Amino acid sequence: MNQNLISQAIDIVGLQAIAQACGVSYQAVRKWERKNKLPRTDWTGETNYSTAIEKATGGAVTKSALLATVPLTSQE
Numbered sequence: 204m205n206q207n208l209i210s211q212a213i214d215i216v217g218l219q220a221i222a223q224a225c226g227v228s229y230q231a232v233r234k235w236e237r238k239n240k241l242p243r244t245d246w247t248g249e250t251n252y253s254t255a256i257e258k259a260t261g262g263a264v265t266k267s268a269l270l271a272t273v274p275l276t277s278q279e
Contacts, residue, residue, distance in 0.1 A: 220259055
């Protein structure tokens, strides 16, 4: 079973801190957590949530780890 890196990030700095760092609502972060992945837009370069999470966690959760698994579909 894959570890949920978004849950790890939340455990490290808190839900609100992740949401604020990414400029999204806490509900959006919870959605990513449920899906265990960031939106497709992070792979296409439209957003950069993975970098924001890496910075917010002080490198404990890395961009490369968050983007290690490419999303299977383009639907979010």
